[in-house]
Amino acid sequence: MSWAGKILRVNLTAGTVTSEPLRMDWAKLYLGSRGLATKYLVEEIDPKVDPLSIDNKIIWATGPLTGTMASTGGRYTVVTKGPLTGAIACSNSGGYWGAELKMAGWDMVIFEGASAKPVYLSIENDRAELKDASAIWGKSVWETEEALKKSHQDPQARVSSIGAAGENQVLFAAVVNDLHRAAGRSGVGAVMGSKKLKAIIVRGTQGVGNLSNPKEFMKVTAEKKKILAENGVTGQGLPTYGTQVLMNVINEVGALPTRNHRDVQFEGAKDISAEAMATPRATDGKKPLVTNQACFGCTIACGRIQKIDQGHFTVSTKPQYWGASGGLEYEAAWALGAANGVNDLDTLQYANVLCNEHGMDPISFGATVGAVMELYEMGVLTKEQIGIDAKFGSPQALAHFAEITAKGEGFGKEIGQGSKRLTAKYGHPDLSMSSKGQEFPAYDGRAIQGIGLAYATSNRGGCHLRGYTIASEVLGIPVKTDPLESNGKPELVKAFQDATAAFDSAGVCIFTSFAWGLADVAPQVAAACGDEFTLENMNLIGERIWNMERDFNNRAGFTSKDDSLPKRLLEEAAKTGPAKGKVNELGKMLPEYYAIRGWDGDGQIKPETRERLGL
Template sequence: MSWAGKILRVDLTAGTVKSEPLNMEWARAYIGSRGLGTKYLCEEVDATVDPLSAANKIIWATGPLTGTMASTGGRYTVITKSPLTGAIACSNSGGYWGAEFKMAGWDMVIFEGASPKPVYLYVNDDVAELRDAAHLWGKSVWETETTLKKSLQDPLTRVSSIGKAGENGVLFAAVVNDMHRAAGRSGVGTVMGSKNLKAIAVRGTKGVGNIKNPKAFMQAVKDKKKILAENGVTGQGLPIYGTQVLMNVINEVGALPTRNHRDSQFEGAKDISAEAMATPRATDGKKHLVTNQACFGCTIACGRISKMDQSHFTVSTKPQYWGANGGLEYEAAWALGAANGVKDLEALQYANLICNEEGIDPISFGATIGAVMELYEMGVLTKEQLGIDAKFGSAEALAFLVDETVNGRGFGKEIGQGSKRLTAKYGHPDLSMSSKGQEFPAYDGRAIQGIGLAYATSNRGGCHLRGYTIASEVLGIPVKTDPLEHEGKPELVKAFQDATAAFDSSGLCIFTTFAWGLADLAPQLQGAIGDEFTTEELAHIGERIWNMEREFNNRAGFTAKDDSLPKRLLTEAVNSGPAKGKVNMLAEMMPKYYAARGWDSEGRPTADTRARLGL
């Protein structure tokens, strides 16, 4: 039936590790990964808990298709209460860790309490034990993973860990696996650090052998891989250019947030684009991009491997960064680049490597730097405070401040609190480009109306991956809608949000949805699990998951007023490009969104909605 049927429960306070059966009733109702992990968190954690207290829990969860032959079946999710937002935190990662954990015979691991000293969890099939991590504390993600593989004498061990940022309390610290893949957003790594949990090292040799109907499953997988291969995005665009293919596209439609959303087009976009990564450098004649890379079982291979210019000021005296490393993805390139007006591709790669090495979310970091640079140009922050001249466009400031932030030094301590707290402290809260305290990614919510609504209503704060309406509004998938039009967007956003929740819960990558719909997911789940999953039922389950997350946030103290956007997006019109003159029409869209969701005017699911969804 594709679920392993077992979970690990780790009491960090007591130092105990126990196995228990998976709640199969919940598994059927919430599928796995995001949905099932969130169900466990909602049942076991008081929504008003202090995120960094021992009473909060943190969960690593796989889906029923994780570790199988389904394309992109390497995903896992980390679920907790976010220290950045105070809302539900649910962050997804690829690579190989999720599949390895599933092949060790586990669906999920729940950590509760807090260890009095640094520890890591070691899992080798049925063996699971807490081990001392004093020798790992203070090490980067890269050092931690290398050290564990060497000490365990198994290079196939997969490691999910935090760097110094998670230890130092950076509120947007990430959990990183396989050196460069991350559960990046909402501060899941910060919670891990607060519990003195450094890493989870996993070796799984059992495989996923309990596919219910192997013949039907393999046929479905084969058919769906063919669709991915023949699709223009998943078969050509992403393999060739990676997510960075979007840089010039989004800039041309006038929706690339620039200099902390003051502008929506960046004159340096071409210099930090996928095309620039694939063009030989003037300095040494070599390409920034080396090759692409795939996560476990992935037929898309959108990952990038890059090599820096060794003479660049950021690394000329740091040969440890001269080799081939994880390359820039679109969101990181935007956040470290256009958001700050920086067009130095090598500086962006350096900052991205530091984010990976020490485990921080480049989106929240880069967007917070955008606010810092605006405050600096306004004269609110000074060179003496920051330790450097930090005008928009300064690659030197970007490189300096990323080091300060991950190490918790100087003004880096304040950057590590995120833009909402930083801008409020210095008297300009409207300069935080965030919702519910989480910074926006690489799309302007004025130029693309639906994504603005998605930001405002996202259960984990500003986010594109919870309802990627860019697919429809820009790329025309599955149907083309006008990005400047707000009519019809509430229903579009809801449909994307519900479908995404189902895909996230399956254990597959959201990028498959450029080519697949729920009708493509259903037969793969049916073959693996054996139960009948219709397209309508998957949409229903996705809606159930969305409303469960919403209710957690409501219990945590969030209200309708938190479904908001910064004043800049609501009152300052776009100043150039196709969207010139536009603001986000949130006030017109929100009542229709609530109605489509079956919520009252305060954003609470009605009794009828709760009954219909079985909540």
């Protein structure tokens, strides 16, 4: 079995670090990573706990395929109760950290309590101890990683840490590893900061042993890598253009939310697209895109490394930003760009670099700036209040807000609370483009009906990675469905949500699902963990995890009223493109979705559904 079989429990109040065996009965039911960590969390905390209080817990977890030779087996998740939403928060990251933890011999690390002074956790195989982090508190993610590798005299060690955003309780602060990979959403970094936990440095040299059937595992993972290599998306599109390949595609189908969702198409989309990143700039003749990059064990390599023009206003006096750094992914380019009407690629990369450096979710940050710009254009916010002229389309305003938000300076403090709190404070709560308090990503729910339902019902608030119906509705994977049609979307959303929960919990990247179905993941899990992990069982595990998360949210106080979308998507029709004249038909889809899920009309799980899933 490819679980390490043990977890670390760290009591930050007492300063103790203890090892305990993994609950294998739970592992069989919830697999690992997202599912298993959530099971531990919901068993151990009160769902009504204040996310930033000492009584909340935060868990780093790997999956059974993490650290193995399964393609993309480098994923880990951070699970806690999220401060942005008050709902379950589970944020997934790639890079190399997750595999390193697994190779050190641990499935997960549970942090409870809170430290009186800044600390970090050092893990070296079986040895784990809390150490004083006073010297690195206040430092950026990049400085933290460099300082820890130096002090531990180990350039091969891997670091997961927070920057200024997490320390300053920005409610969408991220946890960053390997300089620019992040568990980015829902404010997991703010919880880490509330506990005075700065970082986890890990070095693992034990490898991942105990595979159930090593020969079969080697055979089946090789077969599945071939499928990824031969697929148009995972073998060509993502390696060549990264996720940014979507910018022009989504704009053309009229589903690119622009200027805080006032519009569904952006006239500047081509200027901030993958194609623009690969084209030499007029100013210096150099391409913004330097190369692509892969996470641990990944055969897709969708990551981007990008450079800003040294003469650009954002960095002309800041040589520390002249080198190549983690580049724009589609969601970040959209949130920093189209959401605010900004089409200056170098400004987007500068804001993105600051999000990486200080540990901040670019989606929630950019979408919140979109709300600020709309309030500014309405005259609700003034230049005196926010410190700059902030009309839609202003690169200067975007750069300024990125600089002050992570550090909690001036109006940045308010942006750091997210769009739901900010728009409510200034009397226009309908201008927050969010669900359960988490900002939407880069797809408009009027032009793509299924994703609107997915946003409304997502357990962690507005999110594309909890049921990426774009695959079917736009890209035709695994089957093409009409994005403008709401019929059949409740079944589609449920299928994507359940499958995604299983992919996440196995420890592989969701991007593999462009080429793989659960029928491709199940035999890999079976060869690693045991024959009981059939396709049928994997489907059931995904559904069980989804319902467990839902149950936690219900007990935390969420009701069917929270499965909602902003008025703008429900009442203001799209103005251009194929969806012109359409709103999202949530009212029609939601009751059908509840019925398919086995929930009652109030969105509560029926007793017979609980029984069937063993909840």
